[in-house]
Amino acid sequence: MATLPVPLHAWSEHQVALGLPPPPGTRTPLPVANSTKAFWFTDPNAYPAPDEGSEGPLTSDADICIIGSGVTGVSAAYHLAHAFSQDENLVAELKRPVKAIILEARDFCSGATGRNGGHLTPDKWSDFVRLENERGLDEALRTLAIERHTADELIRIMGQSGKADYVDLTHGGRLILLFSDEELAKVKANYEASKAAGTNMTGVSWLSKDDVWKQYGAPYPAVFIPGNNLWPLKAVGVLYQLAASASSNFFVDLHTHTAVTAITPISLSNASSHGPFPRRHNLTTPRGQIGCSYVLHATNAYVSHLLPHLTGPSGVVPTRGQVMAVRAGVPADELSAAGGIGNEGLEYWFPRPVKNPAEDAPLVIVGGGREVTQPGFEFYETDDSVVNPAVGKALRAFLPAAFPEKYEEDRAPELEWTGVMGYTRTGDPFVGRVVDSSRGDTAELDGQYLSVGYNGHGMPRAFACAEVVAGMIVSDIRKQKWEPPNWFPKSYLTDSPKPVS
Ligand SMILES: Cc1cc2nc3c(=O)[nH]c(=O)nc-3n(C[C@H](O)[C@H](O)[C@H](O)COP(=O)(O)OP(=O)(O)OC[C@H]3O[C@@H](n4cnc5c(N)ncnc54)[C@H](O)[C@@H]3O)c2cc1C
Missing domain, CATH: 3.30.9.10 (D-Amino Acid Oxidase, subunit A, domain 2)
Known part of the structure; x- marks a missing residue:
C-alpha cells in the first residue's frame, strides 16, 4: 500500500x-x-459575462444591496425575486418594482463558489454524535435537513429550468x-x-x-x-438569470468589479423616503456611492473587511x-x-x-x-x-x-x-441580522444582514441559508414576524448563543 x-x-x-x-x-x-x-x-459561453455591469453608470439607489455574487448572494436574489413576484400590494405602494443590486469586487462568482471542488453532497452523519450531544436530537436532525433541502432544491431548479445538462449535474x-x-x-x-x-x-x-x-x-x-456534482459557476449563473426574469415586480442589477469599501449610516433626517422604507445605508465603491435600505453581506471569507467585529476565531x-x-x-x-x-x-x-x-x-x-x-x-x-x-x-x-x-x-x-x-469555530455558518454585542449603539446595523462562514461545505447549505436571510428581509419589509423554516438549524442564527473566545 x-x-x-x-x-x-x-x-x-x-x-x-x-x-x-x-x-x-x-x-x-x-x-x-x-x-x-x-x-x-474555462467555458467562455458561461453566463452572465464575468465582467457584467463593470462599466457604464452605477445604479446609485436600491431597496436591497447584496454584497457578493457567489452562491449565497445570487441565491438571496433568487429568493427575493420569488417572494416579491406575488407582492402586488408593496409594488402598488412603491409604484415601481422592488430594486436589488448585487455588488461584486471581482468577476461574477469569482470567490469560493467559482473556485471550489464542485461537490453538492448533503452530509448525512459525519458529525452527528457531537451535534446530538451538544445541541439535542432535533437540532442535529435539522443540520441534516437543511442540506437535503438545499440539494433537492438546486437539483429541482436545474431540472425544471432545463439546465441540468448545462451545469453538468x-x-x-x-x-x-x-x-x-x-x-x-x-x-x-x-x-x-x-x-x-x-x-x-x-x-x-x-x-x-x-x-x-x-x-x-x-x-x-x-x-x-x-x-x-455540478459546475458551480454555471449553476449560480442560472439562479441569476432566473432571479432577473422572475417577475416584473422585482428588478435585480449586477455590478461586477465594484468592491464595497465602506458602509456608512444615512441619518434618518437626511434619508429620502422610498415608500414604506427609508434609505439608511450609504455604500462606498470606487465607482460611486449607493444608497439603500437593506444590506446583505454575502461575502463569506471576506465578511470581516466590512464587519471587523467578525475578525478572529x-x-x-x-x-x-x-x-x-x-x-x-x-x-x-x-x-x-x-x-x-x-x-x-x-x-x-x-x-x-x-x-x-x-x-x-x-x-x-x-x-x-x-x-x-x-x-x-x-x-x-x-x-x-x-x-x-x-x-x-x-x-x-x-x-x-x-x-x-x-x-x-x-x-x-x-x-x-x-x-x-x-x-467558524462551531462549524456553523452565521445567518441573520448583523449583531455586534461589543457595540452599545447598533442602530447603524439595522437593516444589515449576513449569511457567511460555511466551513468549506457551502454548496449544500448556502442556497437555504440565503432563503432564510432573504425571508427575514421580506418579513421586515412587510412588517411581519419572521418564523424559521422547520429545516433550519437555530444554532446558525447570529442571535443564538455562541461560544466565547
Ligand atoms: C478551494 C475550495 C474548494 C471547495 N470545495 C467545496 C465543495 O466541493 N463543496 C462544497 O459544498 N463547498 C466547497 N467549498 C466551499 C464553498 O465553495 C463555499 O462555502 C461557498 O461557495 C460560499 O459561497 P458564498 O457565496 O457565501 O461565498 P463566495 O463564493 O466566496 O462569494 C463571496 C463573494 O463576495 C465577494 N466580495 C467579498 N468582499 C466584497 C466586497 N467588499 N465588495 C464586493 N464584493 C465582495 C467576493 O469576491 C466573492 O465573489 C470550497 C471552497 C473552496 C475555496
Missing part, C-alpha cells in the same frame, strides 16, 4: 489551530486581483475512503447514531477493503453515500483551499463515476463527465492538502492569486497513492488554483 502524502488524523489539530488568535495586525483584505484561474472559468455518489481503523470507527458511530435517529439511509452501503479494491481500485474500506476565519484538475490514468469506463472524500473530509475529488470523445481519460477535480501546512492550515491566507507549492506537491501525489492503478504519479495537472473559504 503506497504511503499517503498527507498526515492522517489532523482534524483535532485543525480545530485547535482554528481557535488561535489571528496574527497581529490581521485585517481581512478585499479579494485580491489576478486570482488563479479555476477550471470553472451528475449523481455519481460519494465514496468516503476510511484510511484508518480509528476513522472507520468514528464514521460508523456517527452513522449508527444518525440511523437510530431515523435518518433515511437509502443508497448508503458499507464496503470492505476487498470490495473497494475490486470496484474502485483503492486498498481501503469505505462507505458509499449518494452525492452530486469567534468570527469567520479566511482559509485558503487549493484544487487542481488532472487527467486520470485510465479511460472513463475503467474509472468509477463516483466522487470521493478522504482523511476526515480534508481531501475530495470527482471525475468530470466526459463530453468530448477526444478526451482519452476523465479530468478529475481534486482538492485539499491543507494539513501539510500544519500548524497553519492556511488560516488567514487570503491570497488566491498564488498556489502553495507544499499543498500542490501533496495533491499531485494523493490520487496516485490512494488509487495506485488509476492515476499516474508523474501526470501534471492541467490547472491548479486556490480560493478562500470562511471557517
Whole structure:
C-alpha cells in the first residue's frame, strides 16, 4: 500500500489551530486581483459575462444591496425575486418594482463558489454524535435537513429550468475512503447514531477493503453515500438569470468589479423616503456611492473587511483551499463515476463527465492538502492569486497513492488554483441580522444582514441559508414576524448563543 502524502488524523489539530488568535495586525483584505484561474472559468459561453455591469453608470439607489455574487448572494436574489413576484400590494405602494443590486469586487462568482471542488453532497452523519450531544436530537436532525433541502432544491431548479445538462449535474455518489481503523470507527458511530435517529439511509452501503479494491481500485474500506456534482459557476449563473426574469415586480442589477469599501449610516433626517422604507445605508465603491435600505453581506471569507467585529476565531476565519484538475490514468469506463472524500473530509475529488470523445481519460477535480501546512492550515491566507507549492506537491501525489492503478504519479495537472473559504469555530455558518454585542449603539446595523462562514461545505447549505436571510428581509419589509423554516438549524442564527473566545 503506497504511503499517503498527507498526515492522517489532523482534524483535532485543525480545530485547535482554528481557535488561535489571528496574527497581529490581521485585517481581512478585499479579494485580491489576478486570482488563479479555476477550471470553472474555462467555458467562455458561461453566463452572465464575468465582467457584467463593470462599466457604464452605477445604479446609485436600491431597496436591497447584496454584497457578493457567489452562491449565497445570487441565491438571496433568487429568493427575493420569488417572494416579491406575488407582492402586488408593496409594488402598488412603491409604484415601481422592488430594486436589488448585487455588488461584486471581482468577476461574477469569482470567490469560493467559482473556485471550489464542485461537490453538492448533503452530509448525512459525519458529525452527528457531537451535534446530538451538544445541541439535542432535533437540532442535529435539522443540520441534516437543511442540506437535503438545499440539494433537492438546486437539483429541482436545474431540472425544471432545463439546465441540468448545462451545469453538468451528475449523481455519481460519494465514496468516503476510511484510511484508518480509528476513522472507520468514528464514521460508523456517527452513522449508527444518525440511523437510530431515523435518518433515511437509502443508497448508503458499507464496503470492505476487498470490495473497494475490486470496484474502485483503492486498498481501503469505505462507505458509499449518494452525492452530486455540478459546475458551480454555471449553476449560480442560472439562479441569476432566473432571479432577473422572475417577475416584473422585482428588478435585480449586477455590478461586477465594484468592491464595497465602506458602509456608512444615512441619518434618518437626511434619508429620502422610498415608500414604506427609508434609505439608511450609504455604500462606498470606487465607482460611486449607493444608497439603500437593506444590506446583505454575502461575502463569506471576506465578511470581516466590512464587519471587523467578525475578525478572529469567534468570527469567520479566511482559509485558503487549493484544487487542481488532472487527467486520470485510465479511460472513463475503467474509472468509477463516483466522487470521493478522504482523511476526515480534508481531501475530495470527482471525475468530470466526459463530453468530448477526444478526451482519452476523465479530468478529475481534486482538492485539499491543507494539513501539510500544519500548524497553519492556511488560516488567514487570503491570497488566491498564488498556489502553495507544499499543498500542490501533496495533491499531485494523493490520487496516485490512494488509487495506485488509476492515476499516474508523474501526470501534471492541467490547472491548479486556490480560493478562500470562511471557517467558524462551531462549524456553523452565521445567518441573520448583523449583531455586534461589543457595540452599545447598533442602530447603524439595522437593516444589515449576513449569511457567511460555511466551513468549506457551502454548496449544500448556502442556497437555504440565503432563503432564510432573504425571508427575514421580506418579513421586515412587510412588517411581519419572521418564523424559521422547520429545516433550519437555530444554532446558525447570529442571535443564538455562541461560544466565547
Ligand atoms: C478551494 C475550495 C474548494 C471547495 N470545495 C467545496 C465543495 O466541493 N463543496 C462544497 O459544498 N463547498 C466547497 N467549498 C466551499 C464553498 O465553495 C463555499 O462555502 C461557498 O461557495 C460560499 O459561497 P458564498 O457565496 O457565501 O461565498 P463566495 O463564493 O466566496 O462569494 C463571496 C463573494 O463576495 C465577494 N466580495 C467579498 N468582499 C466584497 C466586497 N467588499 N465588495 C464586493 N464584493 C465582495 C467576493 O469576491 C466573492 O465573489 C470550497 C471552497 C473552496 C475555496
